[in-house]
Amino acid sequence: MSDIDLALRERFGLPAFHPWQREAIDELLEGRQKVVVIAPTGGGKSLCYQLPAAVLEGTSIVISPLIALMEDQVRALTQRGVAATYLASTLGPEELKRREGEIFEDRYQLVYVAPERLESPWLVERLAGLQPPLLAIDEAHCISQWGHDFRPSYLRLGEVIERMQPPRVIACTATATPIVRREIQERLGLGSDRSAVILRGFSRPNLHLAVVESDSSTERRKLMLGALRSALGGPESPQGGAIVYAATRRNTEKLADVLAKEGWRVAAYHAGLSAPVREEVNRRFADRSLDVVVATNAFGMGIDRADIRTVVHAQAPGSVEAYYQEVGRAGRDGQPAHGLLLTSSGDLGLRRRLIGFSGGRDPGSVPDSEHVQQQWRLFLDLMRYVEAGSCRHDFILRYFGDEQETLGGCGHCDVCERLEDRGEEGAARCASEDEALTVRKALAGVARNQGRAGLTAVSEMLHGTDNERLRRLGLTDLTTHGLLKDHPKAWVLALLRRLITAGLVDLTTSEFPIPYLTPLGIATMKDEEPVRVLVPSPDAGRAKTAKKERRRSERALPDNVDPSLFERLRSTRLDIARAKGVPAYVICHDRTLLEIAAYKPTSIEALADIFGMGPARIENYGEPFLETVNAHAP
């Protein structure tokens, strides 16, 4: 057994690495020695520097801005026999001096340092004198002026690295947007050619994601109530907790009132409340005397509850990243959980105002226009998520660049479910033949464009517009001109946008962005990959989806599920899936099995009443499921 495997077991008491942790540690110790690790909060990043520090000769240094966290980690490390300490201004001058004395006597394997401490050139010199074998930077996104946690003292870290010349550098963060990642690499001198970037763990297969756009506030309110009921059961005896996020303080209080009238044990939470009140809410939510908290994005940091069953956004949050962080608080225990994002056209104007008002940063500061622009672009990315015509999980994973984990249609989001509902007459989880053909035509149009024109002109070409500009660009002569003439121009443009959010088409980053096909786009055009995109509906079709989502969420899970039958049904499903060579979710949802395990249908007719059992499924898999029910002693 290698040193690091041994250290993992004996020092850290863990049976095995997550594969990406191993990868990061190997890169750090034996590979490129410069590593950027991006994984969600709670994913296990700290092990990636603690373990190397424990096995390396000398004093490793960790920069971390969270003093409470440092204290915790130092305590835990000390208990495990790894000599560790920390330096932060909260300690007071005497204690600092004492600790520094010990540090310079080489007494520690690991020293945590708050970034402000590095403003002392003296300390930097002394630490450099220790020739640390490893420098770790936790919460590395604090270096980004685009990020939400910008800390000016992080800007010095580039210089600190220059001065210390540590042979190994690792930067960790849960913030995965490409722009922040680039900034981390640039400012820390971890250029992409010189460092390994390990980005993993963003996939959350137990989380069901859905979005409903509705301009009716009554409708949105019903959806919110329905989501809470279906996730927690009634307010009388709820199973687990829920968070409702709203964009403004006033709204949190309004919605908390609505929920209180429905009988939920609920409180509002926002930055306008006094610290003791906020602490009280946190405490009561943690000890389960509250079931629901209605909050602004100020609620998050210390949520200590793994059994959050649903996170409902009553209004759109500010970015995909903020959404992912907030919705990711559901289902930390690994059990099924739901994220429902409700949005209306009013959200665009509201966000515009919120950004303009504060510059998205310190309330009251003069908004600087570049920052405003950036915030607005991040919000538009979120709107793309709302509109996405392809799997929502895949959208998020692609957004963060976590391509390894994309699921190719997860079966666990509203878009996949809609695709699948159609699939009952055809192939599972894919567009209908007609729609697939339309998508392939659009892809062919993008391919034929060959760098000539931007998105709008390509959509006009496909629509068959004939004007001077298109003629000059040579677009009217293409065989793909007018290929989608049966569709309005705006619809074709909307389709092209979907192809972009679905990862089939990308845009060049030049001043005039030109669309081109990604490898997945090429494969899809050639029919080597199925079309996993919902084409835009001819009429926005929004009210209809809202109703459908409501029906789905109002249909509560049955409470008389027979657990042993459920297990047998799952194994039947697995057998079918193996025989067909497809993933289990393609056969049917857990929800379908739960209903079968509760209602125990014994005939084809009874089976047809079960959620998700359409004619095609009954035809294909009805028999084995009925046999399982019949063979199961009541």
Ligand code: ADP
């Ligand atoms: P992060 O820094 O990414 O927010 P932490 O490093 O604090 O996350 O880890 C969160 C939790 O995960 C800790 O309780 C840690 O013990 C646990 N953990 C880390 N790695 C593993 C592993 N390989 N197996 C099991 N648990 C792990």
Ligand code: ZN
């Ligand atoms: Zn999906």
